[in-house]
Amino acid sequence: MLNKLIEIVLEAGKLFEEGFNAVKEVHHKGTVDLVTQFDVAVENLLKERIADALPAFTIIGEESSDEHQRADRAIYIDPIDGTTNFIHKIPLCAISIGVWEDGVPVAGIVYNPVLNELFSAGRGEGAFCNGKKIVVSETADLQQSLLATGFPYTKVEMGRDFRWVLETMENLLPHTQDIRRLGAASIDLSYVANGIFDGFYECNLKPWDVAAGILLVEEAGGKVSNHRGEPYRLGDPVIVATNGRNHEALVEKLADYEEA
Structure with missing residues (x-):
């Protein structure tokens, strides 16, 4: 599952990176909550590919789903987390995909195409950045x-x-x-x-x-x-x-x- 999702996210990352450098159509979902045509396009691509690969899961996306929607087997998609950064060309923005089963996370991917950082984790398998195992800091104070x-x-x-x-x-x-x-x-x-x-x-x-x-x-x-x-x-x-x-x-x- 995780490897297939990484393949899909890398594909979506090309569209994400294209949008980062492009002129954007900016719309307001709220007073300061913004969305662009690339948020929608990236989410649509992800939903289409993931639905084909993992049909048993309910896909819940920021731009197309009710935030209160729940499912026993769900995939939560944020096509561009940090849209304000994305709009202002601040390279701190990412695609986020979390897979949950029965209220527990089982797979997660956060991909920043601009900085080429791909974080991934599978339950019981450790966490990785660009394929290299990562661990939390040791600071106790x-x-x-x-x-x-x-x-x-x-x-x-x-x-x-x-x-x-x-x-x-x-x-x-x-x-x-x-x-x-x-x-x-x-x-x-x-x-x-x-x-x-x-x-x-x-x-x-x-x-x-x-x-x-x-x-x-x-x-x-x-x-x-x-x-x-x-x-x-x-x-x-x-x-x-x-x-x-x-x-x-x-x-x-x-x-x-x-x-x-």
């Missing part, structure tokens, strides 16, 4: 940890998500080495798996944002939970992914989402 985060589109409403982001940043920033914001959750998770980041947290992500990256982190030896330290389930309001050594310390500094 939160103060020495380089973290990644993101800001949800709902920030424009200045409601609970906005307050949670600000309160968490205030609680956390003085107690870390620093915090980065790359603009693509799938890449953030891949970089945790690859030992570049020591941890990652964000609120209000969709299943296709994290479905692949979760397995990458776990197969690289890391840990993924919600903001209470419980096992993460697709749809939880907050995701926390770390090398496992600094996980509890990071969770303790997060604001209470329910009361934000």
Whole structure:
């Protein structure tokens, strides 16, 4: 399964890279949530190829599916994670494909054609970048940890998500080495798996944002939970992914989402 999906993703990557360098038609799904013709074209190509290769799975794509759709055997597709970066020609954007069965991730691929980084994982088989095995970092001290985060589109409403982001940043920033914001959750998770980041947290992500990256982190030896330290389930309001050594310390500094 994984090798076939990699073959499909590499094909879609050619269209992705063409779009990265092209003039784009930009449309608004929300106030600051953007989509281009290449998001749709890449997703359509992926859905067509994957449906032929794995007909027993339900394909759930960002540009064509209900975010609350669920299936026992599902493939979650984000054709261009980091669309804003893609539009502005910032080379931090990726195709993300996560395969889940009975609520458990079994295969994941995150591919950035621009930087030629292909992350892949199969359950029980380890995590890889361009075919080379990767592992999480060994940093145990939160103060020495380089973290990644993101800001949800709902920030424009200045409601609970906005307050949670600000309160968490205030609680956390003085107690870390620093915090980065790359603009693509799938890449953030891949970089945790690859030992570049020591941890990652964000609120209000969709299943296709994290479905692949979760397995990458776990197969690289890391840990993924919600903001209470419980096992993460697709749809939880907050995701926390770390090398496992600094996980509890990071969770303790997060604001209470329910009361934000």
